[in-house]
Amino acid sequence: VLPAVVDTAGAATSKTQVHAEAPDNTVFNWHLGDKGATEAAFKAARHVTRLDIVNNRLVPNPMEPRAAVGDYDQGEGAFTLYTTSQNPHVARLVLSAFIGIAPENKLRVIAPDVGGGFGSKIFIYAEETVCVWAAKKVGRPVKWTSDRTEAFLSDAHGRDHVTHAELAMDADGKMLAMRVHTTANLGAYLSTFSSSVPTYLYAPLLSGQYDIPAIYCEVDAVYTNTAPVDAYRGAGRPEATFVVERLVEVAARELGKDPAKFRTQNFVRKFPHQTPVIMMYDTGNYGASLKKALETIDYKGFGKRRRDSARNGKLRGIGFSAYIEACGIAPSAAVGSLGAGVGLWESAEVRVNPIGTVEVLTGSHSHGQGHETTFAQLVSDRLGVPLENVSIIHGDTDKVQMGMGTYGSRSGAVGMSAIFKAIDK
Incomplete structure (x- = not known):
């Protein structure tokens, strides 16, 4: 039996090499952010929270196999x-x-x-x-x-990250900087989009909803003797949220602060807001959203409910996740800055037949999202034709000449926008 490398954290130091042309089992080393500014902020910090996180490997496992x-x-x-x-x-x-x-x-x-x-x-x-x-x-x-x-x-698996993250704060608990190092296991071979998931789809989300002046992220991608890893349910965005929110929660506990108040204290308040990791936030009211959530769940009464549960021999807890997810991926300044150029568009063609029926040819793909209904409703409302007279055509490269497909919650934002523009023409 030949020796194998299966451990994400130890892949780079393993004596076993997956590919002779990839020393230390390294696929690439990548970084984002201002390292100097981040290090300076950490030197000035009064408190630093440190956390090691494992985001385990997952198998997609749809009921319908390939x-x-x-x-x-x-x-x-x-x-x-x-x-x-x-x-x-x-x-x-x-x-x-x-x-x-x-x-x-x-x-x-x-x-x-x-x-x-x-x-x-x-x-x-x-x-x-x-x-x-x-x-x-x-x-x-x-x-x-x-x-x-x-x-x-x-089938391409998902996640499989090992991360060390640090959050620097001043004496009042104001976030100053974040430092993240992630080892991403990409399996034995690179899949189609595997290099983008732990980099471009991950690091730009590390700012979350928080006003963090400096962020620096390093990603080391490694080969192992395992199935390839690629996009899976959120693809990089959930991994970033897991890092940020665990780090924020632990920091609040270390500082002795209420986790809701600690988050509110550090939310972005002024817009537009340029994060240290590419993204520009145009608008938002994160404090109001959290306040409404706290009122809805009667957060003030949670302590009593927890004590009541304890008297009955039960444990009651509460968790927070205040996150931003980059969805509807399309041509934009942010995407362009990452090298995507004019890609990530979507196509649409709307045909009105002589008998009054309408055919919509879309490059988006429907596999459970309900395009046949939602896309048809849009066309029906805009053109004033009965819903049953609208047909949605997708998934055939001879009928629909060009398309970018369905992923990243983009069908509504990008696919329907293309249909909307086609109707207006």
Whole structure:
């Protein structure tokens, strides 16, 4: 039995190397923020809270496993791939431009309602590539369906971070700086978007709702002998929130402060607000939101409820999470500053037929989100046609020429915005 590396924290110091060309099992070292300003703030701090956090690896495990059917038309020299993808257009792009199966105009990808995705069906997998390649080789359609064991072993996993975080405060409990070092386990091989999850989708959220003047984050990505890690339910954003809110909670306890008041004390109050980690907040009222939540749950009466529970031999606790999630990822100054250029757009085409029916071709993909209803409602309201006369078409690269797919809670914000603009034209 060959030795294996499975420990995230110890991967860089392991004597076992996953790839000979990757010394110390290092994929990359990445950082964001002003290191000098952060170190200066820590030197001036009266109190520093330190925390070690493990965000364990998760398996997406949708009820509907991945599947693919590849077909080859010898007369046309063209391929058709039926696959369980959240992003058929990107699947076509990867198969064409990077794997070299065929030019895009000779490759049709069809992704019907594929069931649960949770991020794990965004990527291109080896089985899809093999199906279309083998279909040409054997001269007939080739089908593959994953079983549950295969899904656990080969679907891209999520999370798997080991983090050391520090929060610097002055004598009054005002946050001065945050310092974060994360080791991200990316598995044995890089998946499609694995490098962006613990970096661009993670570090810019470390400011949370708080006015923190300086933040510095370092990320060391490592190889291990495990399944690849990629986007899963929030993809980097929940990992950042977990770090920030655990750090804030522990800091409040160390300072002897009420956790709600400590958060309110450090919330951003003036807008627009430029964070130290790229993001610009245009507006918000975080204090009012928390105040309303505290009133709704009768926070003032919580102490009595806890004492009553204790008399009955039960424990009662309360937790807080005041967070910001970057959703609806689209072309923006923030995305552009990270190198995305003009990408992350969405496409839409609205056709009005002679008999009064309407077809909407969208690059967003529906796999449980209800696009067939919500998108149709938008068109029905804007055009004044009956809802039942509106058809939503998606998931077919021959019918919808371009698209960016569904992920990151972007279908409403970006996909519906594209439809809205198409209607107005």
